[in-house]
Every structure is written in structure tokens, then in C-alpha cells.
Amino acid sequence: MSGRVLTAYAPDGVPEVAAGDDLAALLVTALGEEWTLADGDVVCVTSKVVSKAEGRVLPGDRDDALPGETVRVVARRGRTTIVRNRLGLTMAAAGIDASNVAPGHVVVLPVDPDESARRLRRELAARTGVDVAVVVTDTSGRAWRQGQTDIAIGAAGLVVLDDHRGRVDAHGHELVVTAPAVADEAAGAAELVQAKLGARPFAVLRGLADHVLPPGEDGPGAAALVRAEAGDLFGYGAREAVVRALAGDTDAAGFGAAASPDELVGLLREVLGADAPIELRADTVVVRAEDPRVPTLAHACGWTVTSPAASSAVDQVLRPVVP
Known part of the structure; x- marks a missing residue:
């Protein structure tokens, strides 16, 4: 054969x-x-x-055991909670199992x-x-x-x-x-x-x-x-990614590696318009306008808005923060 x-x-x-x-x-x-x-x-x-x-095998239910097995929440939909657990795995309820175990207990x-x-x-x-x-x-x-x-x-x-x-x-x-x-x-x-x-x-x-x-x-x-945090393209659910970007959470984990300057400029033009006043200067990107969407997009891309450039009170200077 x-x-x-x-x-x-x-x-x-x-x-x-x-x-x-x-x-x-x-x-x-x-x-x-x-x-x-x-x-x-x-x-x-x-x-x-x-x-x-x-x-x-631990006493209690999934909700009792979940905090100790969770590094961060990736997404929630109703009673379903998807988390990145302490092993780096992204799983529902951190992989905690309540089946084939004595009532009132769970297996982690x-x-x-x-x-x-x-x-x-x-x-x-x-x-x-x-x-x-x-x-x-x-x-x-x-x-x-x-x-x-x-x-x-x-x-x-x-x-x-x-x-x-x-x-x-x-x-x-x-x-x-x-x-x-x-x-x-x-x-x-x-x-x-x-x-x-x-x-x-x-x-x-x-x-x-x-x-x-x-x-x-x-x-x-x-x-x-x-996958390492910086290599994961789907570190958050769609809803959670929007919420965390709008909240401006300082924890950048889950958004992946920082976008390249060229990528960031492309995304800024997609959001702000093709004619938006954007300049690429070495390792920084400058948006010559006061637009509240810029810090949100910068955060989602692993960048941050630093103090305005001395040349203009409306300049927003972006620098990468995620290695």
C-alpha cells in the first residue's frame, strides 16, 4: 500500500x-x-x-475562578467572556471547565x-x-x-x-x-x-x-x-477595541505592535481626509490640526500624542510607544 x-x-x-x-x-x-x-x-x-x-480542581464556579486565571479580557458578549489567560491562550472563560467534575467545583x-x-x-x-x-x-x-x-x-x-x-x-x-x-x-x-x-x-x-x-x-x-501580544492582530473584540481606544487607556497591550510611520499616515488620511495637513518627520508624525480623533487613532496604532510643537499651538506630534 x-x-x-x-x-x-x-x-x-x-x-x-x-x-x-x-x-x-x-x-x-x-x-x-x-x-x-x-x-x-x-x-x-x-x-x-x-x-x-x-x-x-477548585471549589466554586467559573466566575469565582476566572479572575485568578485571567491576564486581560479580550471580549464579552452576554454571559460569554473571552480572555487571554495566564498561559497566553485566548479562550472562553480562560479554559475553566465545569463539566465532568463534582457539583460546586471547576477544573482549571x-x-x-x-x-x-x-x-x-x-x-x-x-x-x-x-x-x-x-x-x-x-x-x-x-x-x-x-x-x-x-x-x-x-x-x-x-x-x-x-x-x-x-x-x-x-x-x-x-x-x-x-x-x-x-x-x-x-x-x-x-x-x-x-x-x-x-x-x-x-x-x-x-x-x-x-x-x-x-x-x-x-x-x-x-x-x-x-502569539506574542505584539504579534496578535486580533487582541480585542471589535467592540472592545473601539471602547478602549476611545477611553485612551494607557495600557497598550492587545493592540499589537506599533504601526509604521507610513501606515499611520495612511490611516490618518483615511480618517481625516486625503488633504489633511499631515507631515512625516523622521520618527514622528505631525498633524497640523486640532482634531479630537487623532489621539484615539494614535492610541489604537501604538502611538501617542506628545506636547504640541513649538511652531504651532495646533500641531499634534505623534510618537510610537509600543516596541
Whole structure:
């Protein structure tokens, strides 16, 4: 048979996980004689059982736990709150889960999912003698798409991002931005066999050995998939971005890297008009008019209005404030 095959298996029979449980032992026992781990396998485990094993079950509800898991609010719509959480992930309710847990309790994400993955990888190697990669998964929604899919929030021993930049396709075109998120793709494949109500927290993928790192090399982990604040083009919801810009909040986080001077001039002309009196001077932009929209646009672009130039009381001098 030619081509490439990916096999995914999620065993039944995993008991309820409690604080202190040995996840490696639970997986090996559940696999039993149906599946023997082999070098190059990718083991996926839900963040929920990792959190339960690590004692991350808290009393209360989502609202009680949300402040401690939130770095900043990205958007709110009704009862839905999207936040950037302490792991840098943008998720509904910071990834806090109230399903499959005792009433009056919630499960929060592991303290360090990459370290959780590294630890499980070491324990599986010690128990079985094979080199596998480990991915800690969680469910997340996506901008522009209905529904949810599983993504990697922790990883060890896996090439999490397969950077194709510089490679050439069959037609001789050099790839510029293509970089498959292998760890996320593995998490999504695992969820198909685990199923949300299947009580199958583990899945094993076979066929990705070329993405599995040698023993002792854990790689950068799933943290490498998180966009930095300055690289995120969608740091706020549309409504929240307008409100924060109009409020002139001094915290520029979430607006991304500062616009270049040329970009800023273009946006100013779009808002103020093509004939607006705007000058580009080295690293500053000068608007020779008193227009209240200028500080708002400057803030949204990572710039600020400094004191007026001495030459004119109406000049607004803009300088970048976001590195």
C-alpha cells in the first residue's frame, strides 16, 4: 500500500482521575493488550485529567475562578467572556471547565502544561522503554468559525510547528508563511476518537514518527504556538477595541505592535481626509490640526500624542510607544 497512514486509538476503561493519580500507569493499563506503545507514537491526553491528577480542581464556579486565571479580557458578549489567560491562550472563560467534575467545583488548566507533558513523557519512557511524544489537549473555539476543536496547550518531544518557509513547491514557488501547527493538528485528530462524552482521556496516534524528537529532546513545547501580544492582530473584540481606544487607556497591550510611520499616515488620511495637513518627520508624525480623533487613532496604532510643537499651538506630534 502506497501513501501515508495515520492511525488513532483511544482506549476505553479509564477510571475517574483524582489528585495524585499516575497518568502513565493509567494509560498503559487502559491500552492493555489492544495496543503496545512504540517509538514514534504521539500520546495525547486531555488537560482535564492532567489538571485532576495535579490537584487543579477548585471549589466554586467559573466566575469565582476566572479572575485568578485571567491576564486581560479580550471580549464579552452576554454571559460569554473571552480572555487571554495566564498561559497566553485566548479562550472562553480562560479554559475553566465545569463539566465532568463534582457539583460546586471547576477544573482549571494545569500550572505548566508543557512541564506536565515532559513529565508524562519521562514516565512513559521509564515504564515502557519507548520514545513517544506527548501532547496535552484542550478544547477551544476559533475566530471566524463555528464550533470548537481541540488544540495543544502542552507538548513534549514533538515538532509543534513545521516551518515550511524557504521550501519550494512542485511549481518552483518558494513558501513564505506556511507553517503547519502539528501539535494542534494532532490534538484535533485525537479528539475525533476520544469524543467529548466518550470517557476516553487518552489517545495514541501512529504515523507521525517523523515529527517525534529523539529521547532527551523535548522541544519548545506548545508555548511556541502562542502569539506574542505584539504579534496578535486580533487582541480585542471589535467592540472592545473601539471602547478602549476611545477611553485612551494607557495600557497598550492587545493592540499589537506599533504601526509604521507610513501606515499611520495612511490611516490618518483615511480618517481625516486625503488633504489633511499631515507631515512625516523622521520618527514622528505631525498633524497640523486640532482634531479630537487623532489621539484615539494614535492610541489604537501604538502611538501617542506628545506636547504640541513649538511652531504651532495646533500641531499634534505623534510618537510610537509600543516596541
